[in-house]
Amino acid sequence: xxxxxxxxxxxxxxxxxxxxxxxxxxxxxxxxxxxxxxxxxxxxxxxxxxxxxxxxxxxxxxxxxxxxxxxxxxxxxxxxxxxxxxxxxxxxxxxxxxxxxxxxxxxxxxxxxxxxxxxxxxxxxxxxxxxxxxxxxxxxxxxxxxxxxxxxxxxxxxxxxxxxxxxxxxxxxxxxxxxxxxxxxxxxxxxxxxxxxxxxxxxxxxxxxxxxxxxxxxxxxxxxxxxxxxxxxxxxxxxxxxxxxxxxxxxxxxxxxxxxxxxxxxxxxxxxxxxxxxxxxxxxxxxxxxxxxxx
Numbered sequence: 001x002x003x004x005x006x007x008x009x010x011x012x013x014x015x016x017x018x019x020x021x022x023x024x025x026x027x028x029x030x031x032x033x034x035x036x037x038x039x040x041x042x043x044x045x046x047x048x049x050x051x052x053x054x055x056x057x058x059x060x061x062x063x064x065x066x067x068x069x070x071x072x073x074x075x076x077x078x079x080x081x082x083x084x085x086x087x088x089x090x091x092x093x094x095x096x097x098x099x100x101x102x103x104x105x106x107x108x109x110x111x112x113x114x115x116x117x118x119x120x121x122x123x124x125x126x127x128x129x130x131x132x133x134x135x136x137x138x139x140x141x142x143x144x145x146x147x148x149x150x151x152x153x154x155x156x157x158x159x160x161x162x163x164x165x166x167x168x169x170x171x172x173x174x175x176x177x178x179x180x181x182x183x184x185x186x187x188x189x190x191x192x193x194x195x196x197x198x199x200x201x202x203x204x205x206x207x208x209x210x211x212x213x214x215x216x217x218x219x220x221x222x223x224x225x226x227x228x229x230x231x232x233x234x235x236x237x238x239x240x241x242x243x244x245x246x247x248x249x250x251x252x253x254x255x256x257x258x259x260x261x262x263x264x265x266x267x268x269x270x271x272x273x274x275x276x277x278x279x280x281x282x283x284x285x286x287x288x289x290x291x292x293x294x295x
Contacts, residue, residue: 095127103127115143124147128172128173129173151166154182155184164180165208183225184227187230188230206236210236214256225239235249241272242270242273243275245259245276245278246277255278262284
């Protein structure tokens with residue numbers, strides 16, 4: 001059946017405007033069209049984690065070791081710049097610290113490698129109480145001076161002065177008002193040394209031997225010996241407690257054996273006023289020193 005021209009035109013328009021299979025009708029919404037702008041890049045930052053308390057605490061030894069290592073490296077590289085900051089005197093019982101520092105004669109600003117240990121030791125040994133001294137470096141900035149002091153054992157009265165004797169019989173110090181409580185050795189006159197130069201040393205040797213042996217052999221206290229008097233005719237007269245013990249000039253060991261037997265076997269008491277004469281060759285004479293009318 002033939003249609004009119006107007007009907008054909010309307011159907012043709014409908015076909016033209018009809019959507020094709022698989023297509024979208026026109027016009028499309030703007031939101032549905034793909035964007036032509038380039039994509040925005042995404043920047044990712046690394047996460048920073050702060051150390052925990054225990055992590056920081058554990059790192060302290062490492063930091064200290066690093067500091068010590070740097071200090072040690074500095075000492076190795078420039079040891080000539082390390083100054084001596086302190087001196088320690090070991091064994092100074094009688095010697096005064098200030099006097100020792102003066103005798104060490106080490107100027108301020110002396111470096112650890114600029115120290116002369118031998119010179120310092122010799123200077124310190126000029127102190128009357130010091131017999132011997134050794135010096136050693138103590139890193140990083142110190143010195144240690146070890147002293148061997150003299151041991152005072154007796155006092156020597158000669159030429160109107162009193163000296164302190166060490167265990168070798170060497171007079172090393174003039175006794176003052178603070179004199180030690182030591183046995184006093186008497187009887188060595190200057191003119192005796194002029195006539196017999198070797199005699200004073202022999203007398204001192206024997207006197208010190210008596211001071212050492214009497215307490216050991218008799219059991220009395222060392223403090224009980226107050227004096228040892230030398231006489232050119234009779235020998236040594238030792239005051240022990242309240243007794244006076246006379247030793248002849250010859251064979252002191254034999255006389256000491258006799259005194260030991262008197263005290264330990266015959267029970268002679270040295271704390272009583274007795275005169276004990278050990279000089280005779282075969283006998284010992286013991287008599288009282290108490291006044292006849294005592295009691």
